[in-house]
Amino acid sequence: MAANMHLIAFMMHTPINHMTLSWADAEDRQLDGLGSIAFWQSLAKTLERGCFDGLFFADVPAVYDHYKDTTDVALKYGVVWPTHDPVALIGIMSAATKHLGIASTVSTASWHPFLAVRSMSTLDYLSNGRVGWNIVTGNGRSEHRALGTGTLDHDERYDHADEYMDVCYALWRGIPPEAILADRDGGVFADPSKIEKVVHDGKYFSCQATPSVLPSPQGRPVLFQAGSSSRGQRFAIKHADVVFAIQPDLARMQAFMKQIRSAAVDYGREEDVRVTFAVQPFVAENKAAALAKRDEMLARIPMEAALTRISGTFGVDLNTVDLDQPLQEITTQSSQGLVKAMSAMFGDNEITLREAVRLSGLAGLIPTVLGSPEEVADELELIWRETGCHGFNLTPAVVPGGYEDFIDHVVPILQRRGVFRTEYEATTLRGNLLA
Numbered sequence: 001m002a003a004n005m006h007l008i009a010f011m012m013h014t015p016i017n018h019m020t021l022s023w024a025d026a027e028d029r030q031l032d033g034l035g036s037i038a039f040w041q042s043l044a045k046t047l048e049r050g051c052f053d054g055l056f057f058a059d060v061p062a063v064y065d066h067y068k069d070t071t072d073v074a075l076k077y078g079v080v081w082p083t084h085d086p087v088a089l090i091g092i093m094s095a096a097t098k099h100l101g102i103a104s105t106v107s108t109a110s111w112h113p114f115l116a117v118r119s120m121s122t123l124d125y126l127s128n129g130r131v132g133w134n135i136v137t138g139n140g141r142s143e144h145r146a147l148g149t150g151t152l153d154h155d156e157r158y159d160h161a162d163e164y165m166d167v168c169y170a171l172w173r174g175i176p177p178e179a180i181l182a183d184r185d186g187g188v189f190a191d192p193s194k195i196e197k198v199v200h201d202g203k204y205f206s207c208q209a210t211p212s213v214l215p216s217p218q219g220r221p222v223l224f225q226a227g228s229s230s231r232g233q234r235f236a237i238k239h240a241d242v243v244f245a246i247q248p249d250l251a252r253m254q255a256f257m258k259q260i261r262s263a264a265v266d267y268g269r270e271e272d273v274r275v276t277f278a279v280q281p282f283v284a285e286n287k288a289a290a291l292a293k294r295d296e297m298l299a300r301i302p303m304e305a306a307l308t309r310i311s312g313t314f315g316v317d318l319n320t321v322d323l324d325q326p327l328q329e330i331t332t333q334s335s336q337g338l339v340k341a342m343s344a345m346f347g348d349n350e351i352t353l354r355e356a357v358r359l360s361g362l363a364g365l366i367p368t369v370l371g372s373p374e375e376v377a378d379e380l381e382l383i384w385r386e387t388g389c390h391g392f393n394l395t396p397a398v399v400p401g402g403y404e405d406f407i408d409h410v411v412p413i414l415q416r417r418g419v420f421r422t423e424y425e426a427t428t429l430r431g432n433l434l435a
Contacts (some may be wrong), residue, residue: 006391029400054102074308104132116168117172130429197209374413
């Protein structure tokens with residue numbers, strides 16, 4: 001377990017955070033601020049005031065299209081649409097802060113590794129080492145349709161991504177500090193003999209290049225990954241500085257930690273696996289008020305909006321499934337992952353798929369932590385101590401108010417208990433998050 005709990009804000013560059021239709025809530029300002037540099041910079045300053053390690057942007061590059069084989073439902077309800085590029089926010093938000101890290105999702109299906117390294121490392125250099133990269137393999141059908149590319153089988157996506165990262169590592173290590181001379185008197189900028197050229201001709205990628213971006217103070221961006229399958233976990237163990245995970249309750253968080261640490265030993269990883277769990281905080285004066293706030297928001301979510309969100313997440317058209325049958329009785333092969341995840345999320349209770357989908361509108365399958373500031377702090381500290389996780393990715397229902405409530409009322413409790421920092425330890429994301 002880390003010496004201190006680590007906290008990361010969890011966002012999307014869309015009209016919603018992770019709660020379906022949150023843009024329609026009277027307290028939410030994310031839609032109003034979507035096109036405002038001032039909004040995003042103000043949010044970054046708020047998170048830095050709360051000593052958060054960073055801000056982590058999930059991303060859905062193209063519009064959900066599985067439900068009824070159309071994007072119309074996502075468009076109608078603003079379900080992760082419009083979906084703007086979160087990479088564009090890194091420079092904007094880092095310019096307004098000194099310590100806060102900003103991590104963006106970038107798909108290995110979307111960019112050639114040379115372009116990904118050039119973009120992310122440029123931002124890392126400009127921010128003095130405060131950038132993170134969440135590596136995803138591009139499993140969304142709509143993304144491949146938008147790019148006009150074919151899809152790979154599940155395990156082959158990770159083979160493709162492994163080679164992708166090989167090219168990235170070669171580009172990152174190609175310019176050691178001693179290669180840059182910047183000798184004004186002699187007029188020599190670099191020693192070419194010390195710069196490693198990249199010559200890669202593999203199954204999926206070809207790259208013959210000289211690295212083009214100078215390394216930042218942290219060397220390269222901090223790498224995040226969320227692989228949950230056996231093959232995905234192997235990829236995460238090999239590459240991730242931090243593994244991002246969604247598990248529905250304490251027991252399954254503990255099981256996940258045990259399983260991934262065991263897998264790390266099997267695959268020869270020497271350093272501990274740092275895991276951050278996603279949670280959705282609802283902070284109010286007491287638990288009854290927090291429940292009322294949650295239920296009021298949940299009641300406004302149209303079933304179609306929740307269906308298109310979950311259909312897109314799992315790649316299953318739920319229009320073809322009987323929503324009123326018990327969750328555990330669904331037997332179609334394509335939906336088994338969904339059934340397993342939802343059964344875990346709702347405590348293996350015998351509820352219908354319709355009810356499970358309705359409840360998932362809160363934040364997909366991210367568990368809720370709710371109550372008074374003391375109760376929320378208690379639950380987070382319990383999870384942190386009992387699992388040995390590195391910390392949490394927090395995704396409140398409304399923005400920025402949900403973060404302000406947490407920072408103003410929960411963070412001081414965690415600080416008084418000595419489990420969360422009162423000031424930053426370093427100026428880089430790596431120095432703060434990986435300590």
